[in-house]
Amino acid sequence: MNERKPRRGQGTRTAATIRTVAARAGVSTATVSRVLTGTAPVNEELAERVRTAAAELSYKPNAAARGLVLGTMRSLGILMPDMSNPYFFEVVDEINRAGAAQAFRTLVASSYGDPDAELETAKDLLPQVDGLFLLSSRIPVEGLRTLARAEVPVVLVNRIEVGVDLPMVAVDVFSVTMELCGQLLRQGHRKAVYLSGSPDSWQNRERWRAICTAAAMGLETECVQTDGTIESAYQAVDQALKHQPTALLAFNDLAAIGAVSRLRDLGLEVPASVSVTGFDDIPLARHTEPKLTTILSPTAELGRTAWNRMHALLQGIPSPAAQMLPAHLVIRDSLGPAKPIQ
C-alpha cells in the first residue's frame, strides 16, 4: 500500500550530491558548499572549477538536507477553509509575493469546510513550516489556544478572538456593516433579510452582530442561511422574500449577484422592488447590472499586513495582538429607496 523509497535500482542513475561535485572539482564538500552558498571567500580558480562541475552534473542541493542543518525549510503555510473562494487568493497572492521576495515558499492547504479537520491540518502543517497563516479559520477557540503555543508564529487572518494569544489581522466588518445599516435606514428601509455566509465564520458572526445591533435603531432583520456562493444565494432568495423585505444584505458580492439573478428571474426590479448589497467589492461588482452597492474590503492590504506581522515575528520582533483594517462603503446602484408597502 504505502511503498517507500524505490531502493535505488542499479539501472537508474542516482542524482548528484555535493560529494559528487566535490570529487569532480577536486575539492572538499566544504568548499563546494561555500562556493554555492557564497558564505565564505574561495579562490576564484577553485570556485570556477566547482561551478562548472556543478553545472555539468546539473547538481541541485537537496532541500531536505539543507533544511535539516539550517533548521528551517523557509516555507510558509497558508490554511484556508475553502480553496474555491477567489477572495482568499488575493490574500494568498499577496503573501506569496512578499514571501517569495525573501526566498520563502508557500504551502497551501484546505480543510474543505470541516472545522475539526482544520485543526488537525494546522497541527500537521505546523512542523513543516516557519510560519502559519490561518485564513478565516473556523477552528474553535480552545484549538486556537493550543496553536498559540506552537514553536513557529501563527497569524490569524480575518478573525479576531479575544482571549487568544495570537497575532490577528482582520477587516473591521462590524463598523462598516453598521454604517451600511444606517444607510438603509436613511433610505427608508425597515425590514431586511441577511443572506448569511457560513455560520461559524468570524466574518459572518460580526456581520450578524452588527445587523442585530442595528435592529435597535429600527431595522428589523431576518437571517437566511447560504454558503456564500452564487448558487446558494440564488436559491435562498425565495425563502428570504417570505419575510417581505425591502432589502437583501448578502454575505459577499457573489451571493449578492446570485440574489440579483434570482430576483430578475422572478421579474423583480433591483433596486426598484428590492435593494441588494454585497461585501468585498470584487472587480466584478462595478460591472454587474445594476452596479453593486457593496463594501470595499482591502484584501491586498490584508495580505500585506498579515505578511508584515509574520515577517516581524520571524525576526523575533513582538507584534501587537489585534489589528483592524478599515473597510469602506461603496455606493452604486443596487441600493435604492425602500419601496413603500402597497
Added chain:
Amino acid sequence: MNERKPRRGQGTRTAATIRTVAARAGVSTATVSRVLTGTAPVNEELAERVRTAAAELSYKPNAAARGLVLGTMRSLGILMPDMSNPYFFEVVDEINRAGAAQAFRTLVASSYGDPDAELETAKDLLPQVDGLFLLSSRIPVEGLRTLARAEVPVVLVNRIEVGVDLPMVAVDVFSVTMELCGQLLRQGHRKAVYLSGSPDSWQNRERWRAICTAAAMGLETECVQTDGTIESAYQAVDQALKHQPTALLAFNDLAAIGAVSRLRDLGLEVPASVSVTGFDDIPLARHTEPKLTTILSPTAELGRTAWNRMHALLQGIPSPAAQMLPAHLVIRDSLGPAKPIQ
C-alpha cells in the same frame, strides 16, 4: 543581512526530538520511530509509554530529517503565471484535494507573468518537490525540454507542445472554438473581433488559430489584445468597435463580462446590437444579464486528470504524452443573430 539559525539561546527551550521522547519513555529511538510510523510491531505496553511521552512533550517529527532519509518530502509543486486568476484555483483545488488524500503537500508558486522568471522558478522548485505541475506555462519550448530531463515528473497542464517529451493535459480549445465560429456563421455573423488573452499563452494561440481557420469559412476577424481581466476587456471594447463587428469573442468569461459592461455603458444592447461570447463557463456565467453564451471548460476534470497522470508517473507507470479533454458550447442569451448592416 541574511541571519541564520538563532544559535539556540539558552533561554528558549528547544523543541523535542525523537531522542527526548525515547529517553522519557525509556526505549530506543528506533522503537519510538516504529511506534509512531507503525512500520513494525511493538509491545503494546512500550507503545503506550511512547505515545504518552510523545504527547506530553508534544513531539512533532522533524519534516526535513524525515524527508532526508526517506528521500521525499511528499510535496507537489504547482507553478502558475498568475495567482489572481480564479480559474487556476479550481485546478489547484482539485490537485490539492487528490494529493492530500495521499499525504502530499501542495506548494504553489507564481511567476507573475514573466516567462523567464517562470523557468527559473520551475528549476528552483524542482529539487524541493516530488512532482511539478505547470499551469498555462509560458516557458519557451527549449526551456520545457530541459525540464523534461528533471529527476521528478513534470506535468504540463493547459498546454500542448509537439516535440516536447512531457506528459500534457489540456482542453481541446481549437475544436470547440471552431464550433463556436460555426455557430456565429449560422447566425449570420461575418465580422467578429477577438478580445485576446495574454498573447504567449497556449490557450490564446489555439483560440486565435481556430478563429483564423474559421476565416476561410467566411468569418472575418480582427484581434484586440487584453490581458483577460474584466477591466482590460472593458477598455478594449472601444478599439474593437472600430472594426464594426457584429460579435465579440472574449478570451474568457470575465473578459466577456467586462465587454458587456462597456457595451451597456455605451448604450448598446447585447445581443441585439452586438453579440458577446466567453470561455470557461464560470458559475457566474449563467447569472449575468444577459446570460452568457460561453464554452464549458472542464476545470475540475482537468485537475483530476493532471493528478492521475502525476500519480501514475510517481509510481513509475509511463503515461501517454498528450491528452485532450473535450469542451462544450453552452448556448445562452448573449449570442444572437447578427444585426443587419444598416
Added chain:
DNA sequence: CGTCGCGTTGTAAACGTTTTCAGGAGGACA
C-alpha cells in the same frame, strides 16, 4: 536438554547538507 526459529528491541549507519575547528601557506614586520 540442546537447538532452532520467531518475534521484539537496541545499536549504529546511513541520508546530504552546513559549519566549526584546526592546519597550512604565504606575506609583513622586527
Added chain:
DNA sequence: TGTCCTCCTGAAAACGTTTACAACGCGACG
C-alpha cells in the same frame, strides 16, 4: 631569519530521522 597574522582550505561533527543488522528472550520441537 623568526614570529605573527591573515587568508584560505579540508576533516569531521553536527542536524533528526529511518532502517539494516545484530542480539536477545522464549517457546517449540527433536
